[in-house]
Amino acid sequence: MFPQDVFYSINNDVPSALVVGAAFYGLLELDAAPRRGYGFRALIGLSCAIAVLIKFSNVALLAVLAVVLTRETIRQYRASKLLGGVGEDSRRRWPRPSCPIAAWLLRNLHFQGDAHGLGRQDRVSAGGPPCPPAESSSHPIFTPAGLAYFWGETVPRFWRGEFVWKLVPLASGWSDRFYSWSSLACLAAAAFVLFSTWRSADRAERLVNGTSLLLFAGSMLFLVAVSVSFDFGDCWYPSRERPYLTSGRLLLGALVPFAALYLQGLERILGWVSHRATTDGSSVGVLAAVMTGSEIAVTRQVFASAYNWFHLP
Numbered sequence: 001m002f003p004q005d006v007f008y009s010i011n012n013d014v015p016s017a018l019v020v021g022a023a024f025y026g027l028l029e030l031d032a033a034p035r036r037g038y039g040f041r042a043l044i045g046l047s048c049a050i051a052v053l054i055k056f057s058n059v060a061l062l063a064v065l066a067v068v069l070t071r072e073t074i075r076q077y078r079a080s081k082l083l084g085g086v087g088e089d090s091r092r093r094w095p096r097p098s099c100p101i102a103a104w105l106l107r108n109l110h111f112q113g114d115a116h117g118l119g120r121q122d123r124v125s126a127g128g129p130p131c132p133p134a135e136s137s138s139h140p141i142f143t144p145a146g147l148a149y150f151w152g153e154t155v156p157r158f159w160r161g162e163f164v165w166k167l168v169p170l171a172s173g174w175s176d177r178f179y180s181w182s183s184l185a186c187l188a189a190a191a192f193v194l195f196s197t198w199r200s201a202d203r204a205e206r207l208v209n210g211t212s213l214l215l216f217a218g219s220m221l222f223l224v225a226v227s228v229s230f231d232f233g234d235c236w237y238p239s240r241e242r243p244y245l246t247s248g249r250l251l252l253g254a255l256v257p258f259a260a261l262y263l264q265g266l267e268r269i270l271g272w273v274s275h276r277a278t279t280d281g282s283s284v285g286v287l288a289a290v291m292t293g294s295e296i297a298v299t300r301q302v303f304a305s306a307y308n309w310f311h312l313p
Helices: 016-034 039-056 054-085 088-093 096-112 119-126 133-137 144-160 173-194 203-229 250-272 281-304
Strands: none
Touching: 016 039, 016 054, 016 203, 016 250, 039 054, 054 203, 054 250, 144 173, 144 203, 144 250, 144 281, 173 203, 173 250, 173 281, 203 250, 250 281
């Protein structure tokens, strides 16, 4: 149902949603069942490392990893206080999910001089040197107009992708506005429910929704950080005139948590509008119809072209 066109291409953005989604829910399972053994923990650590290795924009997953490890450390500390000391099993168990990532970061730091190993590549691809802190703080993304432009460009590309046809983006103005405004409204509603029911909500539900919001927000902040970090020089994208990294495909690691938050927010908004309204099959069907109609409208010229496999016979 999700109309992201990157899934119809071959690149390293494609597996992000699957790998990060698996690692994300594996971390939640680890929090729910902290006595999981070495094999499960090694698998989760490997999944997190693969997710970051696939695409460094998935680095926001490390924030979720930090939350889960912190919660487990606190639980073990409290248990040790009750038992009169930290048990050997507790000392052995908690660090394992982070070991593969830590080894990779140390390797990069030793051989390339920076932990993520992308310093030289970032400078080359950005087309210019890093911005001084003073210039970064005055970046237009920190203005209302700049932030609105960044959101309005990034979120629709996160939904629909970035394919072009004859150098024109395969996009529709009304669907882009729908993606942008509905995402803002649904995420805001989900965040409102999360924080307004923080004390009364079930701990597991609170962790799932909170880390989902953290993962998506962290992915967006990664794009902001890259946008403000470089002087883009003569690059055509990002450029000095529009110094915004708005490639929504870089957010695909947060796709599964985003979809869950979006539907929760939609359900809450429909509940505010009418007590009888819920996110049942009809409302999801309407959402799917809107996205399908938009995709048909923007791609009909592609299917009509004589230069595709539909016309080979």
